[in-house]
Amino acid sequence: MVMGDNESSCGSRELESSPPNTRLQRKKLEVYNEVLRRLKEAHHPDAHDSAFDDQLWAHFNRLPARYAMDVNLERAEDVLTHKRLLHLARDPANRPAFEVRLVQVLPASDGNSGDSVHSRSPRRGSVHPPPAFGSSPNLEALALEVSKSEVQDGDSGVNTSTIFPRPMHEITFSTDDKPKLLSQLTCLLAEVGLNIQEAHAFSTADGYSLDVFVVDGWPFEEVEQLRTAIEKEVLKIEQLSCHIDGTDVWEIDxxxxxxxxxxxxxxxxxxxxxxxxxxxxxxxxxxxxxxxxxxxxxxxxxxxxxxxxxxxxxxxxxxxxxxxxxxxxxxxYMSGGSVYDYLHKQKGSFKLPALLKVAIDVSKGMNYLHQNNIIHRDLKAANLLMDENEVVKVGDFGVARVKAQTGVMTAETGTYRWMAPEVIEHKPYDHKADVFSFGVVLWELLTGKLPYEYLTPLQAAVGVVQKGLRPTIPKHTHPKLAELLERCWQQDPTLRPDFSEVTEILKQISKELILAQPSVKSA
The missing domain is CATH 3.30.200.20 (Phosphorylase Kinase; domain 1)
Incomplete structure (x- = not known):
């Protein structure tokens, strides 16, 4: 990352001279700089640490860009709470780490005022912070649903109607990110008698979760009883997960x-x-x-x-x-869509460093499947999906199979343009069929074209089997990448590399690219 010439005393960061990858990345940087400025101006103790700037930046980088879009800048210190909970969650003994607090949500007085809902004074005798991520229109509407109590005015002796907004609490969880986590947490809150009015769920790039709920339904403003009730439900979930039969745990109502x-x-x-x-x-x-x-x-x-x-x-x-x-x-839900749509519908393209990152992601996922004796059988760009952190994942196991004890399988499956010749010919095959398909996917990432686009799928299949047809590798392809392509789509499956080797080759090419470039710390 390159600092600007007029860098402020708050240590604000600027984008490097090349344009940002996305609008969200620019917004993330802006929010980081603003949160940093506010914490330093408030003389927060953590902000005095010499490593604080980098630690805060690392926190924003662990989380998806929409975290920065959602965070309430008026509550910059909440970012530190999130950072602390994520740190606690690294220790299994602390999971789930959670925080409970009372929050104040009041609607704007009228639609033309332009005032933030958080700038309004809370009701008499109760001063509480707003939610960490601001309140949505739905949450503001909820604040209007109030109970009216008839009270006696001591001076005038007249009954007046006094409005008391319902107590609302914010509960923030952090733990290791795992399947059905969010549904378990929402069920936990329901068991305590809470109604979720707003939820913000984030997964970090290194496998942890940050889930923030704004709830009502707890009748008291104090939080210790609520904290105790949540702790009891957490223990129940842990005991249940130890004893429940695995055949039922995935069934969804x-x-x-x-x-x-x-x-x-x-x-x-x-x-x-x-x-x-x-x-x-x-x-x-x-x-x-x-x-x-x-x-x-x-x-x-x-x-x-x-x-x-x-x-x-x-x-x-x-x-x-x-x-x-x-x-x-x-x-x-993979918000980035499929690699196929990115290449062929959005007409996107991957420069070599980004291409290698995608290829490494896919290779790692496939290596994991093969280590667990799973053959995908339909590896293609349409079945590679991108999440909000730009991580690529292998999906769609509709035709995947657990490898037979003999180590080989039969029957045609998959999609012709990506299919290995032994699968097209109905011959016995093993996990190396996926390596062939990966070679075609790698070529697709490189060129942005549909394999054998000038042929019908059936013509392509005949060409691959009978004539040794393969996609044409562009002339200026990195030599080691071209060599890997050739190896992946060898006619003889035994000559194709395993995905463990593929991953290492791709990492080595990526490392060489980095070493060949000037050292620039990216924002």
Missing amino acids: PQYLKFESKVASGSYGDLYKGTYCSQEVAIKILKAERLNTELQKEFAQEVYIMRKVRHKNVVQFIGACTRPPNLCIVTE
């Missing part, structure tokens, strides 16, 4: 699923964006009219495989509805 927009549609099912217990999710639902024994068998296989896997470069399984006719699989 359809009533908690909310469908929003349709993302994609196929002949056998539809993919929706939705929510499950306030968590953004993707819902793949099978079409009831297409259900048959074979499709139900495929569905059961996919659920079985997804339950087995847990890796940062594999799309996270949340749960499934396994009782016909409501068959659906629920996974984390």
